[in-house]
Amino acid sequence: MTTTETSPFTVRREGTLPAPSLPPFGQFIRGEFVPSTSASTFDVVNPATEEVLVQVPSGSVEDVDAAVAAAKAATADWAAKTPKDRSAVLLRIADVIEANREVFETLEAANTGKPAAVAEDDISSAIDTFRFSAGAARAFTTLGADDYAENHTSVIFREPVGVVGVITPWNYPLLMAAWKIAPVLAAGNTMVLKPSEQTPLTTLKLAELIASEVPAGVLNIVTGSGRVVGNRISEHPDVDLVAITGSVGSGQKVAATAASSVKRVHLELGGKAPVVVFDDADLEAAAKGVRSAGFWNGGQECGAACRVLVHESVAEKFTELLIREVSDISVGTPGAGDDVEVGSMISKAHYERVLAALDDVRKDGLTIAVGGNALEGPGYFIEPTVVTDVPAGAPITRTEIFGPVISVETFTTDQEAITRANETIYGLAASVWTSNSARSLSVPRRLDFGTVWVNSHLVIANEVPWGGFKGSGYGRDLSIYALEDFSRTKHVMYNRG
Secondary structure, three states: OOOOOOOOOOEEOOOOOOOOOOOOOOEEEOOEEEOOOOOOEEEEEEOOOOEEEEEEEOOOHHHHHHHHHHHHHHHHHHHHOOHHHHHHHHHHHHHHHHHOHHHHHHHHHHHHOOOHHHHHHHHHHHHHHHHHHHHHHHOOOOOOOEEEEOOEEEEEEEEEOOEEEEEOOOOOHHHHHHHHHHHHHHOOOEEEEEOOOOOOHHHHHHHHHHOOOOOOOOEEEOOOOHHHHHHHHHHOOOOOEEEEEOOHHHHHHHHHHHHHHOOEEEEEOOOOOEEEEOOOOOHHHHHHHHHHHHHHHHHOOOOOOOEEEEEOOOHHHHHHHHHHHHHOOOEEOOOOOOOOOEOOOOOHHHHHHHHHHHHHHHHOOOEEEEOOOEOOOOOOOEOOEEEEOOOOOOHHHOOOOOOOEEEEEEEOOHHHHHHHHHOOOEEOEEEEEOOOHHHHHHHHHHOOOOEEEEOOOOOOOOOOOEOOEEOOEEOOEOHHHHHHHOEEEEEEEEEOO
């Protein structure tokens, strides 16, 4: 379905990106790009133009085996380095990204269709992730040595787990790689990383630019499908931990495969973040917050503010404000200006999934107050959409659409809001909007989500953990907790008797 004559949205296409600096062709193993053992390749597409950027090797089981062998061979030397030495490597990685910021921003935008503001934020956040982990590596503490049993002195060692397999998603390619690479290396591990086959380019470019900074074998990258490369990483007997950021289904497959060798798993999966707007909330601030956090990265964000529950007494006013905000959103290609807010969907397949979800909304008889259609012309663009008058339990309140779609439903009592917010398989993120200090303290404690914001949404800092409950997985990214997840404790007790 295409836009109607009354649609407030068009795709701004003026301006072009500089030609992206493409990475070398091959798999990154033992510190260099080497030919894949597979002759197969896959196309990497610019979703804002539908043009093929480059072809990338579709890796094999043998490629993964070679990468794991390289990582395993590098474990002892890397683990033996002092926290100061590992920290210095991470700081140099951050400096390399900073020095090549424009290269990374252009390449990320071309590979994902992100607006300039989102691409810039991704690269800035990746830089800060490496710098934070560099500091955290040197401040990583554990239980102090002492006598906890008579005549016995206990020492607790914090050790790397060994070889970590990492699978990253397509929505934040470089940033999600940084979220894993930085703490994994800071904790003294080596790794094999599989980027999404749709968006491998900035991860490969990073490998190219830091090859001389990281000892050979410490970081290895194999491109290819989840079915082949991801599965082999998950099942490989020499991989000690698997970490994935992805869908619930992908996480279930990784966990099931990893179970055969009883390896640890770190899962950061999907979300369906409720935004609970109480009757005493600043409605204009809440509407602006949902505009920003609901449509950031085109709604292709696991913590997106995509499900609003608003008190019935202020629902009409809030909905009016939200529709006004959303109708003012600018849609465009990455080169169309710094004020573009929403870009394209990541791929044709995902574009079609989001449109199919909107068709289901219509079949369910729900009201699409603004948006709801594809946008004309090349690229996988969809109008920012608000669905209103959503009844309790409607499918849209439970399904992660992962696109520029927000639903609005109402509630009567605080208990109803809490109960309905928690009625989801996901438990990643939520927000509460209120001016009542008691409510701002009590409601977040009763919401079953790993992050709960009060009077904001989607504000993330490296010093605090990110991760979910229930179907959203387990394990924590960011903060010192990430280094804990990618390490293990060993107790050594000395008899002094």
